Every structure is written in C-alpha cells, then in structure tokens.
Amino acid sequence: MKKVDVVLGLQWGDEGKGKVVDVLTPNYKVIARFQGGPNAGHSLHFNGKSFVLHTVPSGIFRDGSVNIIGNGVVIDPVILADEIAQIEATGQQVTDKLFISKKAHLILPTHRILDAASEASKGKGKIGSTLKGIGPTYMDKTGRNGLRVGDILSPEFMERYNRLKEKHEHMLKQYDYAYDITEYEQEWFAGIDKLRRFPFIESEQVVNDYINNDTAILAEGAQGSMLDIDFGTYPFVTSSNTLCAGVCTGLGVAPSRIGDVYGIFKAYCTRVGSGPFPTELFDATGDKLREIGKEFGATTGRPRRCGWLDLVALKYSVMMNGVNALIMMKADVLNDFDTIKVAVAYKLGEKETAQFPYEINDGVEPVYKEFKGWKCDINAIRKYEDFPAEFKQYVEFIEQECGVPVKIISVGPDREETIVR
Ligand code: GDP
Numbered sequence: 311m312k313k314v315d316v317v318l319g320l321q322w323g324d325e326g327k328g329k330v331v332d333v334l335t336p337n338y339k340v341i342a343r344f345q346g347g348p349n350a351g352h353s354l355h356f357n358g359k360s361f362v363l364h365t366v367p368s369g370i371f372r373d374g375s376v377n378i379i380g381n382g383v384v385i386d387p388v389i390l391a392d393e394i395a396q397i398e399a400t401g402q403q404v405t406d407k408l409f410i411s412k413k414a415h416l417i418l419p420t421h422r423i424l425d426a427a428s429e430a431s432k433g434k435g436k437i438g439s440t441l442k443g444i445g446p447t448y449m450d451k452t453g454r455n456g457l458r459v460g461d462i463l464s465p466e467f468m469e470r471y472n473r474l475k476e477k478h479e480h481m482l483k484q485y486d487y488a489y490d491i492t493e494y495e496q497e498w499f500a501g502i503d504k505l506r507r508f509p510f511i512e513s514e515q516v517v518n519d520y521i522n523n524d525t526a527i528l529a530e531g532a533q534g535s536m537l538d539i540d541f542g543t544y545p546f547v548t549s550s551n552t553l554c555a556g557v558c559t560g561l562g563v564a565p566s567r568i569g570d571v572y573g574i575f576k577a578y579c580t581r582v583g584s585g586p587f588p589t590e591l592f593d594a595t596g597d598k599l600r601e602i603g604k605e606f607g608a609t610t611g612r613p614r615r616c617g618w619l620d621l622v623a624l625k626y627s628v629m630m631n632g633v634n635a636l637i638m639m640k641a642d643v644l645n646d647f648d649t650i651k652v653a654v655a656y657k658l659g660e661k662e663t664a665q666f667p668y669e670i671n672d673g674v675e676p677v678y679k680e681f682k683g684w685k686c687d688i689n690a691i692r693k694y695e696d697f698p699a700e701f702k703q704y705v706e707f708i709e710q711e712c713g714v715p716v717k718i719i720s721v722g723p724d725r726e727e728t729i730v731r
Pocket residue numbers: 319323324325326327328329350351352353354355603604608639640641642643720721722723724
C-alpha cells in the first residue's frame with residue numbers, strides 16, 4: 311500500500327510550493343490540493359514559460375497526471391474557470407486531468423463582499439486578506455450554511471444560492487459598505503456552467519482507491535504553517551488548517567496513510583499581509599531581498615515583507631507537521647550578502663526562549679547567529695558537493711537545528727535549477 315506524500319510550506323506562504331510540486335510530479339500519478347482556495351498563487355517556470363496557479367493542482371502540466379481539488383478547498387468558479395481557460399490557451403489539455411470534490415465549498419460573490427467589508431471595518435487591525443472571500447466561506451462551512459460543488463447538480467441549487475445570498479445581504483447591512491455584485495454574479499453563474507464539464511467526484515473514495523491500488527499520490531499544501539488557523543500567528547492567519555493534519559480532513563486520508571512530509575522553506579523569510587514577523591527587515595537589506603528575490607505577491611502583486619530566516623518558527627513548523635525532509639528554496643537570492651543572519655531564539659521581555667511563544671503578537675526580539683556569505687553565483691550548481699563551503703555550513707546548521715535533512719535545494723525558479731541530494 312502506498313502512502314500519501316505531502317508538500318507544504320513551513321513559513322508564511324510563497325515558499326515555492328508550486329515549483330517543487332511541478333518538479334516532483336513525474337514521481338506521482340495523482341496531485342491533490344487539500345485546503346485553501348484562490349488566495350494561493352503557485353508559480354511554475356519551465357521551457358522558458360511562467361504560470362501562476364490558484365486552485366488547480368501544480369501537477370496539471372505533466373502528461374498523464376490526475377489532479378484533484380479536494381473537499382477541504384474553497385472554490386471561486388470565476389477564478390477557476392478563468393484559470394482553466396488560461397492553462398488551455400497554452401495548448402495544455404485539462405479535460406480528463408482535473409477532478410473536483412463534490413464536498414468542496416463554493417465562494418459566492420457575496421462571500422467576497424463580506425471579506426472586503428470585514429477587512430475595511432477592522433482599520434489598523436486588518437488581516438491583510440487577499441480578499442478572495444476565503445474567511446467568510448469557511449465560516450459558512452463550519453456554520454453549516456455553505457454551498458458545495460455537489461449542490462450545483464441539485465434542482466434546488468438556485469433556491470439555496472438565493473437563500474445564502476439573502477443571509478449575506480442581511481449581514482452586510484451592519485457594515486457601511488457600498489457594493490454591486492451584478493456583473494460578478496453573472497460571471498459566477500457562467501463559471502459554474504464552465505465547471506460542469508469536469509467530473510464532480512467523491513474524492514475521498516477516489517483517493518483511497520488510489521492508495522489501495524498502490525498509486526503514488528502527492529498532497530499539495532497552500533499558504534504556510536505559520537498561517538494555520540490553529541497554530542499560526544492568530545488572528546493574522548488564513549481560515550484553514552494548512553498543516554499536514556489538513557491532508558486528513560481535506561482529502562479524507564487516514565493519519566496512518568500519510569507518508570513523507572516535505573517541508574518547504576525559503577533560505578530567508580517573507581510574509582504578505584499583517585501580523586507578527588520577528589525577523590522582518592525594514593532597512594536596505596530587506597529591500598535588497600525583495601528586489602533580488604522578486605518578492606511581490608503572485609496573487610495580489612503586493613510587495614512581500616522580507617527578513618532573515620527564523621529558526622524558532624521553522625522548528626515549530628517542522629514539529630507540528632512531522633516533516634521528514636526539508637526543501638530549501640531561493641538560496642540563490644542570498645548570493646551577494648556579506649553576512650547572513652538566522653534567528654535562533656527570541657527575547658520576550660527579560661526572558662529568552664527558543665520555543666515559539668503564545669505571546670508572539672506582543673512583539674519579540676530575535677536573537678541572531680551570523681554566517682559568512684558565500685559571495686558567488688550558485689545558480690548553475692547542480693551537485694551538492696560543488697557548493698561553496700560557506701553555503702554548506704548554512705545548510706548543515708539548519709539541518710542540525712531542525713533535526714531533519716535538507717533533501718532538495720532550489721537555486722532558481724526553473725524546474726531545472728534544482729539539486730536533489
Ligand atoms: P508558492 O505560493 O509557495 O508556490 O510560491 P510563489 O509562487 O508564490 O512564490 C515563489 C516565487 O519564487 C515564484 O516567483 C517562483 O518562481 C520563485 N522561485 C521558486 N524557487 C526559486 C528559487 O530557488 N530561486 C529563485 N530566485 N526564485 C524561485
């Protein structure tokens with residue numbers, strides 16, 4: 311019996327999950343998303359072309375792959391239909407490769423408005439949401455009001471849609487927020503119609519049949535562990551379980567059937583939106599990371615906040631996910647730094663701690679360890695032995711601290727710019 315392997319982000323998202331899934335896909339028949347929705351933006355680069363995926367699993371560009379959008383995902387039909395059209399415009403066939411869970415919840419146009427109205431009302435305390443309607447949709451899911459993909463096939467679909475929309479309109483009255491969904495609603499129903507050509511499946515059955523038939527499955531995480539609804543920097547998080555546990559609830563996979571857990575991290579750190587970020591740099595070094603790393607959101611275009619690697623947060627994520635292989639991304643971005651810093655502990659008032667604290671929102675001061683930069687171009691390196699000594703020191707320190715080997719190193723956005731140890 312094959313187990314389900316997992317790729318997930320260990321930081322605040324945008325670690326490079328799309329690239330890694332695309333690189334690993336030749337080893338897997340099935341690629342499945344288990345949580346999140348179009349708040350995700352996963353970039354792929356191959357054969358001189360670039361692509362950003364939001365809802366579709368990053369296995370879609372590989373021949374013969376089966377791509378499943380699991381029950382834990384929330385879907386905006388406008389964004390998904392548009393994404394599919396863009397993939398097909400590249401000449402890539404999507405029919406027969408994409409399957410959608412009947413139990414995945416639908417993001418209604420009014421969910422998006424509620425997201426925007428709620429954020430606008432929060433003023434300085436805003437989350438910095440991608441405004442895709444993620445929070446309100448998961449609220450309706452747990453509140454037992456949501457509409458699911460399988461409901462599209464019901465003769466009562468319109469009635470249920472209208473009932474939920476009315477509830478939202480009622481809620482919106484408490485906000486002083488002007489909106490007009492006429493146009494988006496038309497696109498929404500057109501999107502629903504476009505999705506009908508894809509099989510709506512009971513993905514938990516399908517996934518377990520694949521497991522029992524010894525088929526290799528890769529679960530693709532969205533966002534990152536520090537944005538997890540339970541263990542992230544609450545309330546500055548997303549509304550789903552981004553951790554490995556989310557694979558179980560978001561695909562219907564038993565915990566005993568989870569295999570390798572690949573934890574992805576950038577060689578430094580970024581975050582978009584509000585919330586604590588202990589190693590954030592507000593100086594020229596931060597600007598340099600943003601510029602060289604092209605750190606601008608793949609979904610919203612917002613500049614990402616940048617800073618040094620945070621081992622306190624990383625070790626917390628490794629623990630929570632049971633990571634057994636680390637993947638280090640964007641090491642090439644650090645090529646030109648004389649000194650590279652890594653946070654190994656936090657100062658919390660008078661106390662020093664190496665454990666990720668509940669009080670993270672009160673502000674902590676990072677305690678750094680410094681490394682000498684390698685000061686050379688590593689983009690063309692394809693064998694671990696060929697890396698400069700300073701680089702290996704950096705990698706080996708992270709391995710030692712986390713107690714997990716770094717199995718893959720990425721030195722550029724392209725599929726080819728990858729070293730597997
Ligand atoms: P995801 O959301 O985790 O899939 O990550 P994003 O796609 O949002 O952001 C990662 C960005 O880094 C994308 O623009 C990638 O093309 C790029 N990228 C991925 N790996 C590397 C790398 O090793 N080096 C560099 N320079 N860029 C990379």
